[in-house]
Amino acid sequence: MKERPILISAIILTIIVEIILMILVYNKIGGERLPIQLGRLTLQVILILWVLNSKSNTGLFLLTAYHIVIGLLGFYSKGSSLLLGQALIAFHLIIGITIYFHDWIEDKIGLKDIS
Numbered sequence: 731m732k733e734r735p736i737l738i739s740a741i742i743l744t745i746i747v748e749i750i751l752m753i754l755v756y757n758k759i760g761g762e763r764l765p766i767q768l769g770r771l772t773l774q775v776i777l778i779l780w781v782l783n784s785k786s787n788t789g790l791f792l793l794t795a796y797h798i799v800i801g802l803l804g805f806y807s808k809g810s811s812l813l814l815g816q817a818l819i820a821f822h823l824i825i826g827i828t829i830y831f832h833d834w835i836e837d838k839i840g841l842k843d844i845s
Contacts, residue, residue: 735841737832740825741778744797747821748774781829790830797826 752767777796780789801822804815828835835841 734832734836736835737781737829740828740832741781744774744825745771745778751818794826794830797822797829801826 748767748771752764752771755763755767774793774796777789777793781793801819804819804822807815
């Protein structure tokens with residue numbers, strides 16, 4: 731975690747939030763949406779592994795785009811008026827920006843010097 735701590739923290743937070751959402755939705759409506767949620771989680775894990783194992787920024791861009799698109803699509807969902815819906819929209823947009831600009835953030839707060 732010494733290498734790219736902001737990126738790793740954002741990724742861990744993303745996985746935790748996704749798993750919590752899966753549990754909450756499963757408890758509320760059952761397994762009806764579980765295949766879709768497992769697909770989303772699988773896509774995120776694939777993109778995360780690509781980001782962590784590649785020097786290319788393509789995976790980073792796709793993971794960022796995923797979060798930004800999900801956040802923007804949340805504006806048009808019927809649950810976007812609820813506080814949880816608004817929080818999830820903000821979460822996806824903030825995480826997407828944080829993931830993409832993690833290098834800049836680490837430079838600004840002085841985390842690049844830590845080895």
